[in-house]
Structure formats: structure tokens, C-alpha cells
Amino acid sequence: MVVQLLLIRHAEPDNARSGSGLPVDPPLTDGGRRQADRLPDALAPYRITRLFSSPQRRAAQTAEPVAAARRLAVEEVEDLAEYDYGLDHYFTIETAKTAASDAYERIRAGLLPEFVDAELFRTRVLRGLDHVVASCEHPDTAAVFVHGGVINxxxxxxxxxxxxxxxxxxxxxVTRILVSRSGARRVASVNETGHVRDTLRV
Incomplete structure (x- = not known):
């Protein structure tokens, strides 16, 4: 028996800039909420027993329809926050193309933005994932609502x-990770999008 982790990227969020240097934490757009509303049906085949989320609003709001449908509480895991956690602005990748072109080009090249300490980010995320695995029992399936950088x-x-x-x-x-009793982890699937394919920009 294995622990199955369903790593689910958040739905579409708003752009945000504080203008005061304070951190921003944008919510989902109306379209993003519609994307999130499809998740209960999309995840119906899975016997989900645990829910976890990044502390950022866009991830927590994406978890809400599944939490309501399954009547499960969502555990916040701060280590699973995105690399932009605490910044005074947030841009979707579409907006970043013009608003933050240097970061956009690095992301397109497969690299983290220059302001990110890649090793610290990686260490934090893997620690967060270890926490999720340690919190589960075989054969739990956990839905983990996070971010593109975290999943990557x-x-x-x-x-x-x-x-x-x-x-x-x-x-x-949805990206699926399987964890054996020995602790070995393997990737079962990456970026499953059939439930929202018609909502995504080509």
C-alpha cells in the first residue's frame, strides 16, 4: 500500500501590488473560482482522506470546494508557500511578460527568478512535503493545494x-506522487488538466 499525494496547483488568481511595501496575498479571479469548482468532480475517483494547503490565499481558496464536498479540514503548511511568499506584488505569468520581463524570461528558461535563493526554496518545499508524508498513514490519499514553483x-x-x-x-x-512504505517516492503523473482544459490559455 502507498500514500498518494495529489499536488494541485491553485486556480487563476488576480494580479496584485501593494504600493506600500507590505506583502500581498491575492484571491482567485471569478474564472479561477469556476476552475476550483470543477475539482470535486475531477477528484471524485480518489478516496481522499487528508487535505493540505499552502498558506497563500490562492491555494487555500482552491481547496475550499473540495473541503466542502469531502467535509474535511484543510491543514495549512507554511513550508509549501510559493517562492513569492511575502512579496509586495504578484503577477500571473501572462502579466509578468510585460510587467516583470526579466523574471518572465528566466521562468521561461526553466530558472527561478533572481531574487529567489533556489537552495533555500527547495529545502523548504521538500521539508513541507516531508511533513505531509509524515502526517499521512498508508494507504491515505492526500490532496495538497500548492503552486507551480513548488510542484516543479x-x-x-x-x-x-x-x-x-x-x-x-x-x-x-493534478500531479500525482506515490510514496511506498519504505519512503521511496515516484512520480505517477504530471500536470493532468482534462477537467479544466477549456479554461486554460493556449
Whole structure:
């Protein structure tokens, strides 16, 4: 028996800039909420027993429809926050193309933005994932609502990839990780998007 982790990227969020230097934490757009509302049906085949989320609003709000449908509480895991956690601005990748072109080009090249300490970020995320695994029992299935960068560094670690941002992880996509009793972890699928394919920008 294995522990199955469903790493789910948040739905589409708003852009945000504080203008005062204070951290921003944007909510989902109306379209993002519609994407999140599809998750209960999309995840119906899975016997989900645990829910976890990044502390950021866009991840927590994506978890809400599943939490309501399953009548499960969501455990916040701060270590699973995105690399932009605590910044005074947030741009979707579409907006970053013009508003933060240097960061956009690095992301497109598979690299983290220059302001990110890649090793610290990777260490934090993997620690957060270890916490999730340690909190589960075999054969639990846990839905873990996180971010594209978080999912990518997990995949970088498990697949021994040369770059931290290899995959274009889509909104509300599902990436499955299996954890054996011995602790060995393997990737079962990456970026499943059939439930929201019609909502994604090509």
C-alpha cells in the first residue's frame, strides 16, 4: 500500500501590488473560482482522506470546494508557500511578460527568478512535503493545494532534472506522487488538466 499525494496547483488568481511595501496575498479571479469548482468532480475517483494547503490565499481558496464536498479540514503548511511568499506584488505569468520581463524570461528558461535563493526554496518545499508524508498513514490519499514553483522543485528533486522549472504547471492541474512504505517516492503523473482544459490559455 502507498500514500498518494495529489499536488494541485491553485486556480487563476488576480494580479496584485501593494504600493506600500507590505506583502500581498491575492484571491482567485471569478474564472479561477469556476476552475476550483470543477475539482470535486475531477477528484471524485480518489478516496481522499487528508487535505493540505499552502498558506497563500490562492491555494487555500482552491481547496475550499473540495473541503466542502469531502467535509474535511484543510491543514495549512507554511513550508509549501510559493517562492513569492511575502512579496509586495504578484503577477500571473501572462502579466509578468510585460510587467516583470526579466523574471518572465528566466521562468521561461526553466530558472527561478533572481531574487529567489533556489537552495533555500527547495529545502523548504521538500521539508513541507516531508511533513505531509509524515502526517499521512498508508494507504491515505492526500490532496495538497500548492503552486507551480513548488510542484516543479518537487519534480526536479524526484526526477533529477537539470532545471528547477521544467514543467509549465497549469492552473488546477493534478500531479500525482506515490510514496511506498519504505519512503521511496515516484512520480505517477504530471500536470493532468482534462477537467479544466477549456479554461486554460493556449
Amino acid at each position: 522543485v518537487v519534480l526536479e528533486h524526484l526526477l533529477d532534472l537539470p532545471r528547477p522549472l521544467t514543467f509549465p504547471i497549469e492552473y488546477t492541474s
